[in-house]
Amino acid sequence: GAGVSQSPRYKVAKRGQDVALRCDPISGHVSLFWYQQALGQGPEFLTYFQNEAQLDKSGLPSDRFFAERPEGSVSTLKIQRTQQEDSAVYLCASSPGLDYYEQYFGPGTRLTVT
Amino acid sequence: EDKVVQSPLSLVVHEGDTVTLNCSYEVTNFRSLLWYKQEKKAPTFLFMLTSSGIEKKSGRLSSILDKKELFSILNITATQTGDSAVYLCAVESGGTSYGKLTFGQGTILTVHP
Numbered sequence: 431g432a433g434v435s436q437s438p439r440y441k442v443a444k445r446g447q448d449v450a451l452r453c454d455p456i457s458g459h460v461s462l463f464w465y466q467q468a469l470g471q472g473p474e475f476l477t478y479f480q481n482e483a484q485l486d487k488s489g490l491p492s493d494r495f496f497a498e499r500p501e502g503s504v505s506t507l508k509i510q511r512t513q514q515e516d517s518a519v520y521l522c523a524s525s526p527g528l529d530y531y532e533q534y535f536g537p538g539t540r541l542t543v544t
Numbered sequence: 545e546d547k548v549v550q551s552p553l554s555l556v557v558h559e560g561d562t563v564t565l566n567c568s569y570e571v572t573n574f575r576s577l578l579w580y581k582q583e584k585k586a587p588t589f590l591f592m593l594t595s596s597g598i599e600k601k602s603g604r605l606s607s608i609l610d611k612k613e614l615f616s617i618l619n620i621t622a623t624q625t626g627d628s629a630v631y632l633c634a635v636e637s638g639g640t641s642y643g644k645l646t647f648g649q650g651t652i653l654t655v656h657p
Contacts, residue, residue: 473645
């Protein structure tokens with residue numbers, strides 16, 4: 431497949447559970463972004479990786495959120511002790527380079543915390 | 545804080561109508577403005593605009609940027625039911641070496657047959 435893939439597509443977690451969301455970017459893409467999209471809102475930036483380096487995590491809403499990209503390709507967003515306000519669609523996007531390249535989005539993971 | 549505002553929030557039209565979607569922004573170190581179409585899945589890229597006054601066109605869709613007045617419009621002519629979607633505007637801000645995007649809340653377009 432040529433696009434960005436994410437798994438799972440849907441996740442239901444009970445409050446307090448930990449979850450891990452996976453993103454497979456387009457092969458060779460240097461940049462990887464995570465966004466959180468609440469219902470009826472535009473995506474909001476969470477964090478950015480350039481290869482394996484996490485250069486910006488200013489959008490992570492709390493220290494319960496953690497992201498990694500250890501080999502510079504697949505990335506995982508982990509949310510510990512989930513809360514109801516974490517319910518949202520989590521979008522991953524990748525882009526080939528650093529300057530003026532559009533971001534290609536995955537289908538997202540819809541997380542529902544009950 | 546960077547801010548992107550889209551209007552209208554929702555729009556209902558009939559097939560064949562022409563629509564104009566608006567996006568205004570306030571960001572530091574503007575680099576580019578992007579339009580995405582989001583159906584019930586991933587946002588798909590439509591346009592990237594970096595220069596004022598240069599229209600970008602793809603089929604029935606076109607977009608233009610005004611960097612002096614800090615806004616962009618997306619036009620869709622001869623709308624079709626397949627154009628029904630959320631249209632997202634995003635601005636890429638500089639000050640970093642990468643394209644951090646700030647999105648608007650989106651315009652929900654519904655095209656009736």
